[in-house]
Amino acid sequence: MVHTHDGIDWAKRVAVMRRTDAIEAEVNGWVARRLVDSLPAGATVVDVGSGTGGMAVALAAALAARGGGRVVLVDAVPELQAVAVEQVRAVDKVEVVAVRADAAEPRLAEFVPAADLVWASRIVHHLPDQLAGLAGLARLLRPGGQLALSEGGLHTHCLPWDLGIGEPGLQDRLVAARNAWFADMRAAIDGAVRLPIGWNRALTDVGLRDVTAFSYLVDLPAPATEQVRESVADWLAWLAAVGADRLPESDRDILERLLTRDGPDWVAARDDVFVLNASTVHLGHAA
Numbered sequence: 001m002v003h004t005h006d007g008i009d010w011a012k013r014v015a016v017m018r019r020t021d022a023i024e025a026e027v028n029g030w031v032a033r034r035l036v037d038s039l040p041a042g043a044t045v046v047d048v049g050s051g052t053g054g055m056a057v058a059l060a061a062a063l064a065a066r067g068g069g070r071v072v073l074v075d076a077v078p079e080l081q082a083v084a085v086e087q088v089r090a091v092d093k094v095e096v097v098a099v100r101a102d103a104a105e106p107r108l109a110e111f112v113p114a115a116d117l118v119w120a121s122r123i124v125h126h127l128p129d130q131l132a133g134l135a136g137l138a139r140l141l142r143p144g145g146q147l148a149l150s151e152g153g154l155h156t157h158c159l160p161w162d163l164g165i166g167e168p169g170l171q172d173r174l175v176a177a178r179n180a181w182f183a184d185m186r187a188a189i190d191g192a193v194r195l196p197i198g199w200n201r202a203l204t205d206v207g208l209r210d211v212t213a214f215s216y217l218v219d220l221p222a223p224a225t226e227q228v229r230e231s232v233a234d235w236l237a238w239l240a241a242v243g244a245d246r247l248p249e250s251d252r253d254i255l256e257r258l259l260t261r262d263g264p265d266w267v268a269a270r271d272d273v274f275v276l277n278a279s280t281v282h283l284g285h286a287a
Contacts, residue, residue: 177243208284
């Protein structure tokens with residue numbers, strides 16, 4: 001397993017992440033166009049924590065529509081980066097650069113070309129010192145460049161309140177268990193430092209100006225496609241993996257039933273599951 005600060009084996013999550021990329025492709029395209037439209041011609045976009053490349057592909061397509069540019073993929077996990085590189089290289093008119101690096105590396109700016117836009121989605125909260133990590137991302141920007149930080153929003157909702165098996169409200173208990181896991185995960189990171197301020201203040205504190213934000217929805221209502229329903233199973237399996245030991249035995253039994261493929265209660269066979277969540281993008285500009 002490649003070392004990551006959070007102890008998660010991300011290489012095992014490639015298939016899950018690719019499904020998420022697929023079901024979020026449309027909204028990713030909208031976000032990418034919004035971010036890229038104000039960039040200069042031939043811009044350099046750096047995706048830090050690029051994962052399997054879902055947003056990187058959207059950013060590349062937005063650049064290509066404006067004549068081209070360069071996309072730099074920064075990730076510490078080779079299995080993820082290989083998938084992302086393959087996806088982005090399929091987009092015409094865009095140069096692809098891969099940088100294998102930890103987002104917390106203090107010398108990251110020495111390895112990465114100066115950026116007109118840095119995109120970092122749900123990566124900073126996995127770093128030991130989140131403010132130091134943000135400062136490192138800010139150093140990647142050329143003068144006037146923009147950091148787009150996707151952190152926060154609203155938790156994913158996928159299940160009816162009453163599933164007809166077990167006690168109603170399973171999803172709420174799962175989210176609470178996930179929150180407890182997250183707090184423990186943060187506390188267990190070597191050298192972890194708390195960030196007791198909002199992301200807007202954090203961006204300002206690392207020297208960025210004109211800090212703003214916008215939020216967007218992923219809204220895939222029931223009845224959903226098979227791909228979306230499989231993604232719901234992925235989501236449920238992840239919450240079960242990180243939170244099951246914080247749930248009563250009765251809920252653990254229900255999770256096992258819901259996650260038994262081809263069983264009578266297999267969650268992805270239901271026509272009433274869905275995906276609804278909100279993400280917030282915080283924007284700051286280099287002087």
